[in-house]
Amino acid sequence: MIDFTKRQQEIIEILKKHEPITAEQIAEMLGVSKGTIRSDLAVLVMTGNIEAKPKVGYFLGKKNLNRLERSDWWHRTPVKDIQGVAVTIDATTTVNDAVISLFLEDVGTLIVVDEEHHLTGIVSRKDLLKVTLGNAQAASMPIQLVMTKQPKVTTVTPEDSVYEAARKMIYYQIDSLPVVKETDNKPNLLKVVGRVTKTNIVKALIEVESEA
Structure with a gap:
């Protein structure tokens, strides 16, 4: 299991609330340049935690969606x-x-x-x-x-x-x-x-x- 950096975890949290979102928008929310988060985005994409679509932006990958669905199961299941x-x-x-x-x-x-x-x-x-x-x-x-x-x-x-x-x-x-x-x-x-x-x-x- 990969231990993500604090910034990578922050990126995932941003996507949970604002997907789809561009790299520029993510960088702006973090208060850094687009170049600074390029490697973070690459790691998150390679591990399947986020996905990217041209002209659309970044959004949560299936791995994170499954995790969210499981954590929400308690509350949404009668x-x-x-x-x-x-x-x-x-x-x-x-x-x-x-x-x-x-x-x-x-x-x-x-x-x-x-x-x-x-x-x-x-x-x-x-x-x-x-x-x-x-x-x-x-x-x-x-x-x-x-x-x-x-x-x-x-x-x-x-x-x-x-x-x-x-x-x-x-x-x-x-x-x-x-x-x-x-x-x-x-x-x-x-x-x-x-x-x-x-x-x-x-x-x-x-x-x-x-x-x-």
């Missing part, structure tokens, strides 16, 4: 493009059955919903472990006594960006988020339409990188 199927249970499910569901579905959290698939809460592997340790009666307890209830559940919508989902996971130190939609303009009534996990995001990132 959650709905990478989300998975929500693994749900109802509030009357026992702790024992919830534990079985966790292992059968191989997930870290279960989303608790009502009969119309509205979000009522969420329960994690850690929650179930806490309640079962040293508690012989825990197995028959309804999950509604253990779950984190809906007002305190962190969620995303299908239209939220992948970046926003990742930001929430890191900030709240959680591995997955219910994906929800408001019902009939009632902000407290959220219908579960999927879930997004750290694994979903990592897999999508790998696909983006492999296509570059």
Whole structure:
């Protein structure tokens, strides 16, 4: 990998904002002569970071465009493009059955919903472990006594960006988020339409990188 000089990096930044642009215009913005940047432009063209067209000027090369597209992927990709199927249970499910569901579905959290698939809460592997340790009666307890209830559940919508989902996971130190939609303009009534996990995001990132 080539380490570009400060001036070469400045040239790339100028092209990001002003392409296509002539060598004279680039030199003027940098406060130097056209001759001074001739070698810099040559290096950037040879490495594929910028391209030149006669009578048009310089513009970003495919290598830089790919890099920009990848860095922008977080912000322009909606959650709905990478989300998975929500693994749900109802509030009357026992702790024992919830534990079985966790292992059968191989997930870290279960989303608790009502009969119309509205979000009522969420329960994690850690929650179930806490309640079962040293508690012989825990197995028959309804999950509604253990779950984190809906007002305190962190969620995303299908239209939220992948970046926003990742930001929430890191900030709240959680591995997955219910994906929800408001019902009939009632902000407290959220219908579960999927879930997004750290694994979903990592897999999508790998696909983006492999296509570059």
